[in-house]
Amino acid sequence: MAAMEEEEEEKALLEEEDSLTEGTERPAEKPMAAFCDPQRLAHRLLALALMCFLGFGSYFCYDNPAALQTQIQRDMKVNTAQFMALYAWYSWPNVILCFFGGFLIDRVFGIRWGTIIFSCFVCIGQVVFAVGAISNAFWLMEAGRFVFGIGGESLAVAQNTYAVSWFKGKELNLVFGLQLSMARIGSTVNMNIMGWVYSRVQDLLGSTGHTTLGIALFIGGVTCIFSLVCALILAYLDKRAEKILCKEQGKTGEVIKLTDVKDFSLSLWLIFIICVCYYVAVFPFIGLGNIVYVISAPMSPVFGFLVDKVGKNITWVICAVVTTLASHIMLAFTFWNPWVAMCLLGVAYSLLACALWPMVAFVVPEHQLGTAYGFMQSIQNLGLAIIAIAAVSLIAVVMLYFVDYLRGGDLNWSAKKREKLQRQAVAEAKRREKIRRQNEDDLAKLQPKNDFSLRNSCLTTVFVTYLHWLTEVC
Template identity: 25%
Template sequence: MKKDTSGKTWKDSVALRWVVLILVSGLMFSTYWFQDFFSGLKGLMESELGFTSEEFGRLIGFTTIANMFGMIIVGGIILDKWGLRLAGLLFGGLAAVGAVIVALGSAGFFGEDKSVMLNTMILGRIMFGSGLEVVCVVCTRAVVKWFKGYELALAMAINVGFGRLGTALGMALSVDIGKGFVTPAISFAATLIGLTLIMFLIYIVFDIKLDRQVKGQNAGNNLEEEEEEDFRFSDLIKLITNSSFLYIALLCVTFYAGVFPFIQYAPDLLVNKFGFSYNLPEGQGNFILFGSTNFGNTMVYVGLFIFGLAFSMIPSKRKTAAGKMLAYLVIFAVFYAAIYSMRDTLSLWLQNGPKTASLIPLGTILFTPIFGNYVDKKGKAASLMILGSFLLIFAHISLSVFNNVILGYLGLVSLGVAFSLVPAAMWPSVAKIVAEKRLGTAYATMFTLQNWGLGLFFWGIGAVLDLANKQNLEAIRAGEMMYDYTIPVLMLVVCGVVSIFLSFLLKKADRRQKYGLELPSGQKPE
């Protein structure tokens, strides 16, 4: 399609592109919150609802079951055939309904017997999970639609960053929001999804306008409309037989299997391994803003996200090297001053399991926009995936083999950096490998494969945790002993080793197939 030089569309406006990004990213924020907020509630679910580690793992593991058997593929086909607007409403609504069922189940609405509550919550999580991954595909596809040819890697990184912000806040604040109870925390998380669906409705207005503008441009330039082809399974076969796509899809499985499942257990690991607390000391450790501790604590994370954006965006706008350096120094000075002013409260956060575990997505809040901007400007996507995989190995060894709390902190930060590096490099790379009209199916295929790894490890960590502590379970539940997490976390090192191997294969395949994964955005290999 030739570019129209006689008129502009809404996506040519920088301001409108970024408004759209915020509207679309709202769904990423709320669904990731609901996906991961249970991690801060594991101890409370054991004491209040009587769940075991295996039952906790089963609950979060079954979130992936429909996607393991093709729901995301179906969603991708619907996305490619019916468009991202209808797909977003359909699957966003499914996620919201599933979230409501989880909340009602935890409150005993369908019965107060533990097995009834567990099975009802599992049903809700299955429905939520069936919508979750397609919503992620919709959001990613929308960002590509509005930002391709512009700052695509940065926009995708920020979109992912909103998801990580949801994860961080869900982990850190769910115990505070619930005030010692599970159901209020779940109800709040379900409400967030409903609110961000309204944001998506506003986005639809923008998207309809853009399509009309593009259609008008095509008519004015005597261009024929590019007809959408019906989905064919031969398209899927072509995807999975493309070596570059196959390697990046398998890398998506192994890398995320080493991160997302761990996040669900990280607060409990810190409480059991290093003696951290689940609750902050009474009357201490909270930031109060407009009379609300939850709002004050939330703004800390939002502020860190803004600093991450500032580090990646402001210096790049300076024309001289001196100007860039000055911008970095000013932002760092303001950042340091903000952290120093909060040092006493943050020191209490670093002794709290849910708050400290939020360092994992916190790392992505700070670094994903920076790495996304780097990929835009410098490339090196495959190399960054290799580096991220090495950091994954270091993180899990630090948190499993050693009992040193300093190494534990370094492991969490390393995992957060890896969690930024790999997605910031991976998702723009897919857009280079796969034709735009088949991106929905491509992302859906990757998410389907990813869910096999997630489902097995979500449940597997909990099952192995109970098995590894089999002789001491009664004493642990009586509060006389603590869980030993060494074996469950050490097994995640294998995910990092396989990820490195796949990253090298991807880099080798790219040299042969010439997709330009190591090149900056917009630059093509010779």
């Protein structure tokens, strides 16, 4: 027994020595540079820059048709309705595709592959769009816009999911503000530079035409390739951070299903409603001028930082909605310079985006973020499409009312008045018919039946005339 106890003590001592030796021989891990450490601010700022540029190409090329509307209609020989189809082919599919894009990010591709795939769709769509212009095939340009739309809105969903994955916490509102700012910069730069690009290509070729238009669109597509490169680098950094931090970002062991939509909380549905109702009130003004984008670009990061420091997201959303209402009142009921109201609208638009979109991450589990943001984008597109049609219908109905009123028409009469007037019309028709028949009878009596009757009628007329003359003479 004693021998066995001694052997056990020796083994324990040897194990302790081995552990001490290993501890002394193991080299100390060198701390990573701040730019390479996923937990350090410098590395996260690099990721943030890539996230911001991730959507730059998409937003830049989205409004290529608007920046080159005159050139497209002239070179492709299309009317305004055909030109607007370039936006319809982008927007209508995204009523559904945004939601499925978010679902694919959550369930199938993952955030990294999903972002790369959607970026590829954006690049391919822009290339097809440009090839359609070069080959003078407008239907191919429409197909390119459809492919571009498949990736464009879903890429925005991936961008939001990336932001939450890296910055969920105190910096999230600022990150959304910066992403919004970069998107607005992309749209503004496009509106101001694509016309100049077309002019330079025109000078190079010596003439205008569909070839000049296609080359200009190809040049604009370089921004999409730049965004694809950002997606590839960001995917590598995200994979590296996952390995270094020993965690699988965006995975919680839970499986997302399409039926989970019915389990979304009331708070999330209210956020969806706010999003739709607000954007349908703002986007028509954005279409009339870029001042809202110009104001939004510098103000979005400022408001994002402010919301991060103060919190109270709902309070900020209320302030944004009230400010937007005030700007609408100024435009409708005052004679002030409209620039004042539009600048105020730009400020409110920036504030709402910084405070509203991050709230989704606070009420949705991480494994459902892509689906939630995709659904939010989908109903926003649906709301914008329906409201735009409803607005046109409302304008037409109001015009019809005034035209009918000025012309004294019967389109807006009550049922009782319409019935009364109908009875009067029937009675008037009967009276007219009675008078017509009476006239026919009288005329028939005056008409002669034969030559003898005609001679007697003429003699009677002469005799009556002669008697009348004699009476006057006497």
